[in-house]
Amino acid sequence: MIRLHVTTDLSPGAAAAPTLDQSRYLTQVMRLKAGDELLVFNGRDGEWRATIAEVLKKGVILRAEAQVRAQINPPDVHLLIATVKKSALEFAVEKATELGAARISLVTTQRTQAQHLRLDRLDAIAEESAEQTGRLDVPLVDAPRKLDAILDGWDASRRLMFCDETGGAPAIPALQAAGGSSWAILIGPEGGFSPEEGERLRSLPFATSVSLGPRILRADTAATTALTLWQAAIGDWDR
Incomplete structure (x- = not known):
């Protein structure tokens, strides 16, 4: 499944707006559409299963559904x-x-x-x-x-x-x-x-x-x- 780094806080139902380049990658390269799933992470809240909630003219809106991995720190x-x-x-x-x-x-x-x-x-x-x-x-x-x-x-x-x-x-x-x-x-x-x-x-x-x-x-x-x-x-x- 596609993984995407976002900056938004992640919690159940939270909306996340990828950058324009990320949105183009999702819709034009990977051909995802509304309702399709991917994984997102922000470096703070673990990894989340998300869906594409909306496809706009200039980007997409993601919705966080459920956490699939808790946050862990990298080796120091x-x-x-x-x-x-x-x-x-x-x-x-x-x-x-x-x-x-x-x-x-x-x-x-x-x-x-x-x-x-x-x-x-x-x-x-x-x-x-x-x-x-x-x-x-x-x-x-x-x-x-x-x-x-x-x-x-x-x-x-x-x-x-x-x-x-x-x-x-x-x-x-x-x-x-x-x-x-x-x-x-x-x-x-x-x-x-x-x-x-x-x-x-x-x-x-x-x-x-x-x-x-x-x-x-x-x-x-x-x-x-x-x-x-x-x-x-x-x-x-x-x-």
């Missing part, structure tokens, strides 16, 4: 990734959403190359991926911030998985030994972190330096690999 892991080329960044956002990242933050490092970013496009990719993978929420995508500023304001209760291309411990045993349930994963830019950045990251008491293997990975591959390793060591497989 954030992805921090240096801004890289458009295609790689879009792939990383899509896969991070599929792998359960609760938040995706873009990072500017000393070796980050200037990129033209469209946060609305990244938000749309995260939303579409959440709809397709059965998530009950959509991860936030944060605008780029400098790495130093992020580390200066870091909450030390959140562990940091530093993916170190110059070395580091095998990821799964290192993560399990570090413990903790709140984590962030840091992926560097093309060309890697500068020596100064690497030295600072390795000195942080809340950071765990890990290796992703003997080969140098592209940023999008590294993000997917790191999240998979985190899931294998600490993640939410039992849910």
Whole structure:
């Protein structure tokens, strides 16, 4: 059944108005009509069975019928990734959403190359991926911030998985030994972190330096690999 992310509060009989693009998708691509059913979620109220109550000239009106899944939170892991080329960044956002990242933050490092970013496009990719993978929420995508500023304001209760291309411990045993349930994963830019950045990251008491293997990975591959390793060591497989 089609799943759609909406922003409206959901309760029995509640009306929801999808965006114009979502309405076109429902009526013009999927050919739904009044009375047809779909699933909707808003990241707060769980997943609901809904029906198309009205088809208007400029959109549709949905009516929530019954909750089919209670709301659950995603695993408490954030992805921090240096801004890289458009295609790689879009792939990383899509896969991070599929792998359960609760938040995706873009990072500017000393070796980050200037990129033209469209946060609305990244938000749309995260939303579409959440709809397709059965998530009950959509991860936030944060605008780029400098790495130093992020580390200066870091909450030390959140562990940091530093993916170190110059070395580091095998990821799964290192993560399990570090413990903790709140984590962030840091992926560097093309060309890697500068020596100064690497030295600072390795000195942080809340950071765990890990290796992703003997080969140098592209940023999008590294993000997917790191999240998979985190899931294998600490993640939410039992849910």
